[in-house]
Amino acid sequence: MSPGDTVANIVFPAGAWIPPTRKIKNVTFRNVAFSKNTISRVTFTDCTFEDCLFTGANLDEVEFHGCDLVNCTLWKIRLTRVYLRPERVKFARRFRVEAANVGISVFQAMLSNFAEERQDLFFMQADIRFRRWARYQIWHDLREEKKTTREAWWGWICSTMHEGLTGFGYRPLRFFGWTLLLFLAVSYMNYVLIGDAIQVARAAGTSVASGVGEAMTQGAPPHASFIDSVFYTFSVLTVLGFSSVTPSSDGAKILTVLEALASIGWLGIFTAVLVKRFLR
Incomplete structure (x- = not known):
């Protein structure tokens, strides 16, 4: 994992993930599975994660500086004392229709992490994104008949107005x-x-x-x-x-x-x- 390397199409076994170095810089991870891995005390700098799986992963004291997580599956991820800017987590538009729960899961985990670390600015950014993804989830719940048409439209209208008028309470x-x-x-x-x-x-x-x-x-x-x-x-x-x-x-x-x-x-x-x- 030297600077400029690409790590692709690898599945790491569940358990503790022990990289060759605790400071990983300028490495591209593509189609890599970290599912159910425990990653501790690792610093990623200027790295890119594309289409990676973090399902059920546990990140403890991990820092992402200048890193982008693009279209990664972050379902049921757990974050503890993690530094990760919310705007660096990016999803294609198809996720809004196919897997809105992925966005909900990661930004919900961020809220708990930032609240504990008292990172108020990141908490605000994560909360805004969490509420947006909760709005995207409304239509999935309607298709699955978990909500009625009236409930879905009312929830969508309220969420849209709340963001448009107040920025979910963060734009006075x-x-x-x-x-x-x-x-x-x-x-x-x-x-x-x-x-x-x-x-x-x-x-x-x-x-x-x-x-x-x-x-x-x-x-x-x-x-x-x-x-x-x-x-x-x-x-x-x-x-x-x-x-x-x-x-x-x-x-x-x-x-x-x-x-x-x-x-x-x-x-x-x-x-x-x-x-x-x-x-x-």
Whole structure:
């Protein structure tokens, strides 16, 4: 196993795997079976593992520096004090359909390993990938009739939205951006639907546009400006209440109550994302 060598088409017997050296560098392993092997205190540097079998393997104090594991079967692998970057474990797209459980198994093992080693960044990366592979597994479970069609679609939709909106709870800035967009969209909806029913208290001596002044003279309430709608909506959705901008019609009041109730859940999710990302 000198640098530049290729080890191919070999099956190592179950048990302790004892390499000729504890530091293996720039070696390519192709179609090699390490199934049920125990690999301890070995450092791999700039190595590549292609289509290798690690089924039931036990890795203890093993380090992979600059190594790629490509299309390897890592089913029921056990990792203890292992250094392996999650993005270095790569699978072809066919694994998502044919063997999603392989991805679930390896990233689940990584979660336990990184949690014990307090490698928070790697834990986050492994958790994101674990949840993705759990989503791929949904369709396999549907084909095997382990889930109903409704359960499969509901699980897939929830997982996709969770990743898209919050990055599985690890992207608070992304969720903050979606929150701003959502609040502005609700502001525009309020501006269109209940703009006439939003009552704006003007300070004494404040100049009012001529059109608004004519409407007040005729006894009709003025249509709130878009800025007024934004202020009103953010006051409701952030549960701060309102002072100078209030709803005046029954329909506007009911809509305001529904928006306030929905915002409590949304802001609760936002708080959970912040806690998960920064206070884990």
